[in-house]
Amino acid sequence: MQKRILVVDDDTMNLMRTKMILDKYYEIVLADSGEKALYVLRSEKIDLVLLDIAMPKMNGIETFERMKESSADIPVIFLTASGHEEDVMSAIRLGAVNYLKKPFQPQELLKRVAKEFE
16 A cells, blocks of 8 residues: 655646655555645545645645644654745654755655655
8 A cells, every 4th residue: 555645835847746756656646735735635544744844825844733632643754945944944844754944855855755765
């Protein structure tokens, strides 16, 4: 059974790029907002979440906090274009397993995802 990864990003190009990189190895589910991500997590089995920090309405940190309230303990890797160290530190303090700065190299994304499934 292929592992299922939920990719959450408000930028369609980022969603498509991430899906193209991972599609060969994993089953990919896409969400373009924190609200949609929370819905997917309530209704489907997900093994890992790749979560953008900077999103309108509900940002990645808030989405992650809500996930932790309601979901099983699903590992989260934050994706951030932000250079703000505080965003990354907040994510790690909340329990994110890793983070990746955008734009990322495809092999770096594959390596970090594979590490979580070891």
